[in-house]
Amino acid sequence: MTISTISTTPIEGQKPGTSGLRKKTRVFMQPHYLENFVQSIIDAIGGVKGKTLVLGGDGRFFNDRAAQVILRMCAAQGAKKVIVGTGAILSTPAASNLIRQRGADGGFIMSASHNPGGESEDFGLKFNGANGGPAPEGVTDKIFARTKELTEYRIMESQDVDLSQPGRATLGEMEIEIVDPVTDYAALMETLFDFDAIRALLADGFRLSFDAMHAVTGPYAREILENRLGAKSGSVVNAKPLPDFGGGHPDPNPVWAHELMEVMTGPDAPDFGAASDGDGDRNMIVGRGAYVTPSDSLAVLAANAHLAPGYAKGLAGVARSMPTSRAADLVAEKAGIGSYETPTGWKFFGNLLDAGKATLCGEESAGTGSDHVREKDGLWAVLLWLNILAAKKQSVQDIMDAHWAEYGRNYYSRHDYEAVPTDDANALVDRLRGMLGELPGQEFAGLTVENADDFAYLDPVDGSTSKNQGIRIAFTDGSRIVMRLSGTGTEGATLRVYLERYQPADGELSLPVEDALAPVVQAAEEIAHIREYTGRDKPDVTT
Numbered sequence: 001m002t003i004s005t006i007s008t009t010p011i012e013g014q015k016p017g018t019s020g021l022r023k024k025t026r027v028f029m030q031p032h033y034l035e036n037f038v039q040s041i042i043d044a045i046g047g048v049k050g051k052t053l054v055l056g057g058d059g060r061f062f063n064d065r066a067a068q069v070i071l072r073m074c075a076a077q078g079a080k081k082v083i084v085g086t087g088a089i090l091s092t093p094a095a096s097n098l099i100r101q102r103g104a105d106g107g108f109i110m111s112a113s114h115n116p117g118g119e120s121e122d123f124g125l126k127f128n129g130a131n132g133g134p135a136p137e138g139v140t141d142k143i144f145a146r147t148k149e150l151t152e153y154r155i156m157e158s159q160d161v162d163l164s165q166p167g168r169a170t171l172g173e174m175e176i177e178i179v180d181p182v183t184d185y186a187a188l189m190e191t192l193f194d195f196d197a198i199r200a201l202l203a204d205g206f207r208l209s210f211d212a213m214h215a216v217t218g219p220y221a222r223e224i225l226e227n228r229l230g231a232k233s234g235s236v237v238n239a240k241p242l243p244d245f246g247g248g249h250p251d252p253n254p255v256w257a258h259e260l261m262e263v264m265t266g267p268d269a270p271d272f273g274a275a276s277d278g279d280g281d282r283n284m285i286v287g288r289g290a291y292v293t294p295s296d297s298l299a300v301l302a303a304n305a306h307l308a309p310g311y312a313k314g315l316a317g318v319a320r321s322m323p324t325s326r327a328a329d330l331v332a333e334k335a336g337i338g339s340y341e342t343p344t345g346w347k348f349f350g351n352l353l354d355a356g357k358a359t360l361c362g363e364e365s366a367g368t369g370s371d372h373v374r375e376k377d378g379l380w381a382v383l384l385w386l387n388i389l390a391a392k393k394q395s396v397q398d399i400m401d402a403h404w405a406e407y408g409r410n411y412y413s414r415h416d417y418e419a420v421p422t423d424d425a426n427a428l429v430d431r432l433r434g435m436l437g438e439l440p441g442q443e444f445a446g447l448t449v450e451n452a453d454d455f456a457y458l459d460p461v462d463g464s465t466s467k468n469q470g471i472r473i474a475f476t477d478g479s480r481i482v483m484r485l486s487g488t489g490t491e492g493a494t495l496r497v498y499l500e501r502y503q504p505a506d507g508e509l510s511l512p513v514e515d516a517l518a519p520v521v522q523a524a525e526e527i528a529h530i531r532e533y534t535g536r537d538k539p540d541v542t543t
């Protein structure tokens with residue numbers, strides 16, 4: 001088969017963000033765009049000659065075409081083997097698992113996660129290393145540097161490889177193994193959780209609803225929840241993955257998963273509701289009438305993980321991203337285990353997990369996971385919750401109430417201002433940076449600033465530092481405001497304002513969240529002049 005060397009020129013803006021490169025699908029579909037980026041990845045990792053790689057994606061529009069290009073480029077550059085999910089589909093955690101199980105050198109994951117899919121929506125590509133986790137910053141920096149100097153790429157000329165069935169194929173010398181996307185992942189879940197106990201719970205009339213949001217977890221959830229655990233047929237809804245996710249926004253939060261929220265607050269609500277995102281790494285947990293914030297979910301999972309066989313030995317430590325509420329810290333403190341605060345982005349957990357410092361990790365952006373893979377894992381979180389519910393025989397609300405009564409409650413909310421002109425968003429952040437030194441001691445909306453900084457992270461494992469990771473303003477009563485610009489948007493800038501207020505165990509534990517946070521919201525406005533800079537009088541999305 002012919003290998004072509006194609007001349008190209010660098011394309012602007014191929015800088016990987018929080019989680020790989022995400023752009024409008026049509027941008028990715030431009031001539032050379034995908035090829036340039038794939039070649040830059042290949043060059044940055046020292047080539048793929050003789051390597052085994054994993055390939056899969058969330059099935060969004062262009063997933064199938066991109067997979068063929070990546071296969072032909074790997075074949076042209078001497079890769080030994082690519083393991084690919086049927087139809088080029090793999091959820092992100094399943095891809096991470098396959099990389100680890102097969103001892104692969106890394107993998108390409110095609111996804112823009114929770115961003116909408118379709119020809120006019122978003123596409124994305126990222127590279128994960130041999131530990132199964134997203135490439136660390138050192139590697140993504142190299143990839144970006146390479147995109148700026150690229151002059152050619154190599155690709156094999158060939159027909160499409162038939163990926164529609166599990167089996168084997170070859171492309172030139174390169175082997176291709178096509179695997180069922182669900183099998184290995186489901187087997188891993190069976191090793192971590194007490195499937196018998198969950199089966200008994202479900203047989204006992206416990207009802208659940210899992211919303212796959214027409215995204216990649218549909219087949220995974222059907223197999224695990226319905227076929228293996230015996231949830232009633234139809235418990236998994238919107239289970240058929242579609243290239244445009246049915247026109248929806250596959251982000252599991254109360255705003256985008258409102259269909260599920262309506263079911264869970266309705267008259268015939270099941271006992272447990274959950275949803276996952278485009279590529280299956282995020283989760284939303286909701287009890288009957290009781291939404292669990294991702295930050296609280298992490299804390300509850302940390303406090304109860306020992307009830308699942310995979311974590312019966314207890315946890316080495318718990319890590320959370322900086323904007324995630326400090327609820328998990330309180331659990332770690334009481335348990336006398338390590339607790340870590342990292343920048344936003346799952347890749348920062350990789351070293352802590354590899355070094356055995358943290359067992360559980362979580363983010364306010366609806367991601368929770370553990371050392372079983374090196375990505376966050378939506379269905380894993382659902383199964384751990386079910387395992388805990390089966391062991392405790394309490395409702396979700398009762399578990400939350402008991403948790404707060406023991407540790408206190410970190411009221412929490414995130415306000416997003418989307419598609420803000422980049423200059424305005426940068427100006428807001430620059431102004432805050434400039435005033436950090438003056439904030440301590442000042443009072444806003446009755447709250448006194450204790451300290452304020454721009455978060456910098458020193459990785460305790462490899463000693464690397466990551467600066468400018470977000471503005472943190474802490475108040476003397478334990479409240480906190482964090483402000484940062486999203487690293488995953490594809491249009492203008494998204495300002496995220498994270499609001500937190502702590503009430504101790506003997507404080508007010510059942511206030512409406514909005515009321516509890518009102519002074520913190522007001523302080524954020526007084527400090528940052530959000531309305532003035534964004535031109536909005538309220539956030540576009542509140543979660």
Ligand code: G6P
Binds near residue numbers: 365488
């Ligand atoms: C992706 C990453 C997460 C991150 C999230 C939010 O889902 O995998 O680790 O927390 O994006 O990122 P953003 O920069 O948009 O706040």
Ligand code: ZN
Binds near residue numbers: 112113114278280
């Ligand atoms: Zn995702």
